[in-house]
Amino acid sequence: MAKVRVATMWFSGCAGCHMSLLDIDEALIDLAARIDLRNSPLTDLKVFPEDGVDVTLIEGAVANEEHLRLVRTAREKSKIIIALGDCAVTGNVPALRNGLDADRMIESIYGSPTTSNGALPYDVVPQLLGRVSPLAELIPVDYFLHGCPPPAGLIAKTIFALLDGKTPELVGPDLKFG
Amino acid sequence: MESIAVKINGRGITTCPGRTILEVAEANGIRIPTLCHLKGLTDVGACRVCIVEVRGQFLTACTTGVADGMEILTDTEVVRAHRRTIVEMLFAEGNHVCSFCVSNGGCELQDLACEVGMQSVRIPYAYPRHRVDASHPRFLIDRDRCVLCGRCVRACGEIEGARTWDFAERGSGVRVITDLDVNWGQAETCTGCGKCVEVCPTGAIVRKGASNAEMGKNPEVVAQLAERRSHG
Numbered sequence: 001m002a003k004v005r006v007a008t009m010w011f012s013g014c015a016g017c018h019m020s021l022l023d024i025d026e027a028l029i030d031l032a033a034r035i036d037l038r039n040s041p042l043t044d045l046k047v048f049p050e051d052g053v054d055v056t057l058i059e060g061a062v063a064n065e066e067h068l069r070l071v072r073t074a075r076e077k078s079k080i081i082i083a084l085g086d087c088a089v090t091g092n093v094p095a096l097r098n099g100l101d102a103d104r105m106i107e108s109i110y111g112s113p114t115t116s117n118g119a120l121p122y123d124v125v126p127q128l129l130g131r132v133s134p135l136a137e138l139i140p141v142d143y144f145l146h147g148c149p150p151p152a153g154l155i156a157k158t159i160f161a162l163l164d165g166k167t168p169e170l171v172g173p174d175l176k177f178g
Numbered sequence: 179m180e181s182i183a184v185k186i187n188g189r190g191i192t193t194c195p196g197r198t199i200l201e202v203a204e205a206n207g208i209r210i211p212t213l214c215h216l217k218g219l220t221d222v223g224a225c226r227v228c229i230v231e232v233r234g235q236f237l238t239a240c241t242t243g244v245a246d247g248m249e250i251l252t253d254t255e256v257v258r259a260h261r262r263t264i265v266e267m268l269f270a271e272g273n274h275v276c277s278f279c280v281s282n283g284g285c286e287l288q289d290l291a292c293e294v295g296m297q298s299v300r301i302p303y304a305y306p307r308h309r310v311d312a313s314h315p316r317f318l319i320d321r322d323r324c325v326l327c328g329r330c331v332r333a334c335g336e337i338e339g340a341r342t343w344d345f346a347e348r349g350s351g352v353r354v355i356t357d358l359d360v361n362w363g364q365a366e367t368c369t370g371c372g373k374c375v376e377v378c379p380t381g382a383i384v385r386k387g388a389s390n391a392e393m394g395k396n397p398e399v400v401a402q403l404a405e406r407r408s409h410g
Binding site: 090095141148175 | 269273274275278279283291293295296297300307391
């Protein structure tokens with residue numbers, strides 16, 4: 001049987017959701033046998049596969065130009081998109097800056113004489129968007145895994161349901177934020 | 179005593195006039211989710227979470243009285259969908275960031291999202307800017323987490339009798355204030371009783387010193403006080 005092609009992405013978030021994914025312990029062995037992990041911060045494949053994947057899990061909110069480009073690529077080339085964790089689902093901590101001026105924030109954090117030679121390095125660092133967005137404000141999302149981070153058991157339950165060709169049931173305590 | 183007959187979800191129930199749909203449902207073990215409702219305080223129908231369907235109309239169960247022959251539906255697909263949208267609107271208009279909230283794990287809004295099956299908020303988040311007031315020596319208010327349920331206003335006015343809390347402004351600008359919009363620490367009418375802290379369903383009004391997920395509350399205190407006073 002062909003392996004299910006999976007990608008994971010990491011936008012504006014703390015990597016805690018990826019840590020929680022790794023926290024499924026021995027289930028990782030089953031998972032490794034059943035999936036082909038493509039583009040992911042956990043691998044060295046830095047480019048989203050041209051021929052697409054079956055499932056993409058996205059951690060983090062959309063906060064800069066590169067995230068915006070990648071979230072659209074992911075949607076275009078994935079059969080199923082899973083918002084992994086509160087930042088991807090609600091904006092969470094990264095969205096706290098919404099309502100503040102992004103340029104002034106960059107200036108006050110990175111523009112001081114001690115951290116910069118005067119110019120902001122936009123040639124290598126993507127420009128911040130004016131407003132941080134949860135994924136679903138920009139693309140259709142198929143499943144939402146709540147939690148900061150989502151519990152490992154919830155991640156495992158969802159992925160294995162999909163691998164078994166079932167629709168994951170996300171109800172009651174599965175929907176707890178935070 | 180006069181008795182009337184109503185139907186809730188097709189089940190015939192005999193009750194008496196003067197009671198609300200919510201009271202009759204609860205007395206008969208029928209669950210209707212609520213948020214601004216709190217036993218011991220006057221019901222105001224502020225949050226709309228307890229909506230039920232009565233002959234195609236959507237009414238708040240906490241403020242609508244039962245009438246003879248009334249047919250009430252509490253859990254149809256349409257009611258559930260409207261209720262979920264209402265909870266989504268509550269989330270969208272504030273900054274309810276559970277991950278670093280002192281009430282994480284003990285929050286009625288967080289529980290409500292689970293109960294109504296909220297997968298995501300389909301309304302664009304407003305991300306408003308609000309003022310945190312930490313001027314009171316023991317308590318603070320984080321208006322980012324306020325759902326404008328008015329429990330603090332009612333507990334302070336009806337139970338404590340201080341009337342420190344009130345609403346100011348209109349529409350999306352509404353917020354709760356202390357006295358005539360002075361900092362809480364300077365509010366002369368505040369007795370420091372802490373009832374507003376206990377009844378607040380979220381992490382908006384809290385005790386100082388509580389860290390992430392450490393805030394426990396006891397909203398039932400209001401019903402206990404009201405009950406004891408009714409015997410006075």
